[in-house]
Amino acid sequence: VILTQPSQLITLEYDYIIIGAGTAGLVVANRLTEDTKITVLVLEAGVSDEGVVPAIAPFLATMLTPNTAYDWNYTVVPQKGMHGRTFSYPRGRLLGGSSSANYNFHQYGSAEDWDRYAKETGDPGWAWNNVKKYIKKHEKIVPSADGHDTSGQFIPSLHxxxxxxxxxxxxxxxxxxxxxMATTGQLSEFPYNEDTSGGDHSLLGIGFVQSSIGKGVRSSSSTSYLANANSRPNLTVLINATVVKLLQSGTKGALKSFRSVQFSSSPDSVTMTVKARKEVILSAGTIGTTQILQLSGIGNASDLKALNIPVLVDNPAVGANLIDHVYMPNVFNAQESLDTFLRDSSRLGAAIEEWTTNKTGIIANNVANTFGFARLPSNSSIFKAVADPASGPKSPHWEMIFSNFWTCPGIARPATGKFMTIVTALISPTSRGTIKLRSTNPFDKPLIDPNYLTTEFDIVVLRESVKASKRIVAAPAWADYVISPFGRLSATSDVDIDNYIRGAASTVFHPVGTAAMSSSGSKSGVVNENLLVKGADGLRIVDASVFPFIPSVHTQGPVYLLAERASDLIKADQLYPSAERPPLDEL
Ligand SMILES: Cc1cc2nc3c(=O)[nH]c(=O)nc-3n(C[C@H](O)[C@H](O)[C@H](O)COP(=O)(O)OP(=O)(O)OC[C@H]3O[C@@H](n4cnc5c(N)ncnc54)[C@H](O)[C@@H]3O)c2cc1C
Known part of the structure; x- marks a missing residue:
């Protein structure tokens, strides 16, 4: 059941309390309530996604953020690697979290990404060979909205x-x-990739986007995992409930227990406290989870003391290691584009009408259909100075997304002109940032500093990706389509290209890493291989914040797989304490 007021809660004690009805949180809520004896409360700060058209109509996704009631409306602090600029940092603030607000690209990461998590945690359970089985539980491949023949556009056995x-x-x-597609036949540098989901198949090359869309509408964690579990009497979801703090509820040996959760409907409302009999699961996303930990006294002691927050668990890794992909819109003047259509409210209105009636047409589609991934050449001089940061020799350094209209976040479409954008993105960044509290007020936005483009490697990769975008449009396939680079994309010297990048790049919306997982014995990291918070009892984190390195792909798919496995870990702990548990497969 989905409740809107705290007064509707019939009890204040549950087996599990999940904080955040987002991508990961709703997976865990669904899986734990498969057992009818287990009660779960999910607390979500945001609103319902029901009837929110830009959250449902795939092509309208870009209207949902930033600066709306469905966005947390964060911004980044001035970025020194980006000419001191600040810009929006969207996060979904509605049921489904960012899975209701994202751009629907759906992938799983490279096998090497997951194998690196296994190495970092010392737990082979995080290796790709084990994690890949969760694809079957998570994914339902369905026909595309236009019903075209998709053979050769994906490999069914991987899904x-x-x-x-x-x-x-x-x-x-x-x-x-x-x-x-013609370009893939003309430029050997960018071969065709028959399946872009990753895992057992290489991510390198260009192929078709796989999207979290079914029958022309968005498929989010809310419309799937929650919708399929919502009738269970043992699942309660309370929206408009912002968690302000975890309270210490006791001790277990040397560990402090955190099974009490304080929440509030608004800055002016009273706070209420709910209790978990078994565990509290933090799934508030990279920003929310980090902020809640810090407000609760779990974080860097000197930062917490500076705000007079009593330090309950001193861990400088909380809020450190912020990693994100970097978005670089490279715009070309084109012979034709969707810009004319997008400026014409009556044509756009007719398209929305078609979607409303039939769930077909462009509004049923994602914002892009084709994309790809690439590596720097192995003889690049940067590798003399920097060890390759990709998760392995088969994992990409950068991405390209093809769009036949103007897609520059934060810069309005010019009143005239036809454009094509090749978005390139830094996929293996070496810059690391931080999330810190601005104040002790839980309704104050935290200080988000991704610290983008502060290493030589990161700027080199984006520079090479910009140069590659021009090689792409020089292929015969574009001869009668692309006219010229738009604006400062015409730069040719490295210095000018770097200036152009630092002046135009922003986020791909993939923050991870601020509550990183590492092995139980390691002094680094925030959670152990079972996602339990180090130094604490009764508290687990299941969301994008636990990835110690950023996945080489769009991040929702990796979050879904993480949450599926986390659900199995939590269920296994109901039977055995972590230390004594046999491998999951043997249970
Ligand atoms: C605009 C945008 C476009 C994106 N495009 C793509 C894409 O195309 N493909 C892709 O794979 N990934 C994309 N991503 C990234 C992807 O959606 C995220 O990595 C993923 O959804 C994160 O999942 P999560 O569970 O960690 O957090 P979220 O899904 O963000 O869930 C966190 C939830 O916790 C709630 N919450 C936070 N703080 C509190 C609190 N104090 N109290 C109660 N509740 C709280 C939030 O409201 C939210 O519902 C995009 C993201 C955005 C924002």
């Missing part, structure tokens, strides 16, 4: 057919799709 989240190939042909 699930009966899981929770619907995933499909493009549902509306975009004018540039055929040109992008």
């Amino acid at each position: 699930g057919s009966s899981g929770e989240v619907s995933v499909s190939l493009p549902g509306f042909n975009l004018s540039i799709d055929a040109r992008v």
Whole structure:
């Protein structure tokens, strides 16, 4: 049941309290309530996603953030690697969390990403060979909205057919799709990739986007995992409930227990306290989880003391190691584009009408159909100075996304002109940032500093990706389409290209790492290999914040797989304390 007021709660004690009804939180809520004896309360700060058209209509996703009631409306602190600029840092603030607000790209990471997590935690359970089985539980591949023949556009054996989240190939042909595919035959540097989900298949090359869309509508954790569990009497979801703090509820040996959760409906409302009999699970996302830990006295002691917050667990890793992908919009003047359509409210209105009636047409489609991944050449001189930070020799350094319209976040579409954008993105960043409290007020936004582009490696990769975008449009496939680079993309010297990048780059919305997992014995990290908070009892973290390195792909798929495995870990702990538990597969 989904409640809107705290007064509707019939009890203040549950087996598990999950903080955040987002991507990960709703997976865990669904899996734990499969056992009818287990009671779960999910506390969500945001609002309902029901009837929120930009959260449902895939092509309208970009209207949902930033600066709306469905966004946390964060900004980053001035970025020294980006000419001191600050900009929006969207996060979904509604049921489904960022899975209701994202751009629907759906992938799983490279096998090497997961194998690196296994190495970092000392737990082979996080290796790809083990994690990949969760695809079947999670994914339901469905026909694309236009019903076209998708053979050769994905490899069915790599996918699930009966899981929770619907995933499909493009549902509306975009004018540039055929040109992008022709490019793969014309430039040996960018071969065709038959399946872009990653895992057992290489991410390198260019292929079709797989999207969390089914029957022309978004498939989020809310419309899947929650919708499929919502009728269970043992699951309660309370929206409009912002968690302000965890309270110490006792001790277990040397550990402090955190099974009490304080929340409030608004800055002016009274706070209420709910209790977990078994565990509190933090799934508030990289920003929310970090802020809640710090408000609760779990974090860097000197930072907490500076705000007069009593230090309950001193761990400088909380809020450190913020990692994100970097978004670089490279715009070209083009012969034709969707910009004319997007400026024409009557044509756009008719398209929305078609979608409302039939769930077809461009509004049923994702914002892009084709994309790809690439590596720097292995003889790049940067590797003389820097060890390759990718998760392995088969994992990418950068990404390219093809879009036949203006896609510069924060910069309005010019009143005239036709554009094509090749977004390139830094996928293996070496810069690391921080999330810190601005104040002790839980309704104050934290200080988010991704510290983008502060290493030589990061700027080199983006510079090479910008140069590559021009090599791409020089292929014959674009001869009668691309006219010229737009604006400062015309820069040719490295210095000028770097200036152009630092002046235009922003976020790909993939923050991870501020509550990183590491092995139980390691002094680094925030959670152990079972995602239990180090130095604490009764407290687990299941969301993007626990990835110690950023996945080489769009992050929702890795979060879903993480949450599926986390659910199994939590269930196993109901049977055995972690230390004595046999391998999950033997249970
Ligand atoms: C605009 C945008 C576009 C993106 N595009 C893509 C894409 O195309 N493909 C892709 O794979 N990934 C994409 N991502 C990233 C992806 O969506 C996230 O990595 C992933 O959803 C994160 O999951 P999570 O469970 O960690 O956090 P979230 O899904 O963000 O969930 C956190 C939840 O906790 C709630 N919460 C936070 N603080 C509190 C509190 N104090 N009390 C109660 N509740 C709280 C939030 O409201 C939210 O519902 C995008 C993200 C954004 C924002």
